[in-house]
Amino acid sequence: MLGLRRLAVAASVHRPVRRLSTMSPPTSPILSVQPTRGLVDEKLKVVVESLPPGSPVTLHSLHHSEDEDYWEAFGHYVSDFRGMVSVSEDLSFGGTYTGKEDMGLLWSMRPVPGSRKGLRLRKMNVCSPMLHNISVYSGHVSEGFREQTPLTSVLVERWYMAPGVKRIDIMEKGVRGTLFIPPGPGPFPGLLDMWGGGGGLIEYRSALLASHGYVSLAMDYFNSQELESADLEFKYFETAFNIIKEHPQVIPDRVGMFGLSLGSLVTMHVAAESTIVKPRCCICVSGSHFYPRDRTIKEVIMEPRSNSHRLRIDENNHHVWRDMWIHLLDDPSKKVDVGKINCPILLVNGKDDQNVPADECAEDIALLMNAAGNGHLLSRVLYPDTGHLIEPPYSPHFRASNFKAAGVATKTVMLLWGGQTKPHSDAQEDAWRKILSFLQHNLYSSTPPRAKL
């Protein structure tokens, strides 16, 4: 009897949902996602209940980006004897991720079939959340999600800004950027946050850092259009650093620098060469230290143009830049004098970085710093199968994407970043934890700063 009844319940779950006129109440499963409104680096707890026992279901996440593309991720599960699926405890048997992956529905997202190529997911407006539709589908589904009605779904908000974080446009002394201030009286430590060669004003990491208690200035340090006429100098970064340092809510001797890619290079250069700016600590993600001493920053940014003969194009027509700089390793005059850095510095790199030879650079930096006697200030982490774009945790990974490099010929190319999705996502999660603890030690702690994590 029980077996028959179970079969009947299972059958109704697999039938397409429509308005039922029978007397029995709905048998739809109950999906709960906690939190429904969270910060982007918070974990999600996804639980489905009231499923028939031993029932195959698909958990699906859908995101409609600011660029109007659709991104999705999904995992195949089987409910247990209580009719429950818990994403943090159960295995996914297939989909865009497999195994026990509590955050797989976010980091394994990819553009839906039929999307434009070379997409990259980045939130530009941080004052609104990213919206994800998390749904439960009957059976193990791999495509055609839009043509089916899910059994149930919830909407989840993911925020880069915690409540109370203030966002302030900065247009001061020639510096353009956005300042994010944590809630509360302060004073707080500060961070100068710099991105890579794509330029533009990218705010999300700063917003997230402010949500963790750091006054952060996201810098717009060059704009492709303006590059030709821009007078980009060393002074620009020193001025920006001082804007943070002099802010009434910032502790003046607790200001650090955080860079990714080109931003890392600038960070190292300023930390080594500036007589005005003394960062308390530096974080350099996916950066090289190739900075020809006789060049300006602007010229360094335009570097790819003059090295285009070293550019490699792989079998997928992706541009690979990593080898363009290797020859610079042997020439000290082409590298930042890292021996002059006198604050703790954390290097975060991916071994499969196809844009910058991160591995070789980190090794070389260590050698140079040890030789100079400041090697005790250096910490580095190198993640296997991880690419160039080491972003905040749970951000989707893209091995390659469209890139319009400032300075290169104006066409957009497909740039190879590298990394394999699962290890790259693990690296993002681990790196962020290490970054936050490094910042906590060096900018918040009352003990002397130290490099070791």
Place this chain on the structure above:
Amino acid sequence: MDRKRCTLKLLVQPSRGLVDEMFIILVQKAPSGFQLTVHALHKCEDGHSWEAFGHYTADTIGTVNVSEDPSLGGTYSGVEQMGLLWSLRPVPGSKPGLRLRKMNVQIPMEVTISVYQGHQTEGFMDQVPLASVVVERWYMAPGVSRIPITEDRLSATLFLPPGPGPFPGLLDLWGGGGQLVEYRASLLASHGIASLALDYLTAKIIMETGKMVDLQYFEKAYKILEQHPQVHGSSIGMLGLSLGTSITLKMAVYSEVMKLRCAVCISGCHMQPVDGSVEEILKYFNQNADRTRISEENELIWRDVLLPVPSDLAFKVDMGRLKCPLLVVVGEDDQNWPASESAMDMKEMMEQAGNSHLLTVLSYPNAGHLIEPPYTPHARASLFRSMATREKMMALWGGETAAHSLAQEDAWRKLLVFLRENLYSGTNPGTPSLSHL
């Protein structure tokens, strides 16, 4: 403490939650044994400021965890994870008789949680805290749609959960203060139940015609739910508080149109003229208005107006005819309605009729009349404009704050389980997880 070197960290998780979710408040890196006050401040929609605070002492590693450590004093004491919300009260100097209610559910309540040095009890606004964060408390989960309903001359708002549906439905009625109060319906929709908040005392149609609504008004509301493409027509329940209970019981027992799957009655009574319209019910209540008492603090105690429970069957709903499960929630210190006495009489009637297996009574000692969603600040008395008398007066609701707050938490959890059990299929194994509540 040197503010420039202050390393004290304050963390509240989640920073954006539903109003019925618990939060964790953690203070870290305070000096060992440090005395501090954790303070909550909220500015309500009417512009009044509300505050709550607890006194704590940091342990040897400088941590205070509000969900594990006892408050040594303040507006609450003992280990009270949510004390900073339910013990909120108007700041000193506020006008008397205030009650905290959210009217715009589309934006969250913002609460500022701060840490102050020492065990303080006043003057918070004149000091700079050591740290503070902002917490959002929402009555609407993401994806819940809010749909104003005006067809059939109803004044109502429908809240639909996110997802394809179909969903069970619920009619949500408040009491004698009238207005279109949405927050409970939006919260229930956040839990998967399509909920219709209905104004039946100050609705547009009443303002325009000068007449009270008839019983068909409620049946029209029911039909709106029943016919909605995303509502499961045979899974509709009804929930009423205070006067809303009177309507709920009347419709549950007597309506030919409404086929309710279950009903919930909070702080209400079954005493009313059995064949009475809304107007006649209100007249019946007014009959014995001379039985109202005034407390020492000049508050109106209304509960005796409906006592004693009549033995005349013409003046109480025939509970023996009820055919659906009923959850009755009462506060034993209810000074506004004799809900306890009514619950006892309902139970007797149903036992005699043989349908008492449908009845569940939750009776809370020292809880008052206004049994609201969890962590809603307790109002023992407040200014109230009764639609029956059209006068504004200070009504005594009753209840002792800590016990009343506990009752709200417990009642809500049990209410959700009751609704889920009765509005969803009862054949599913396992109870739904509400562990985050």
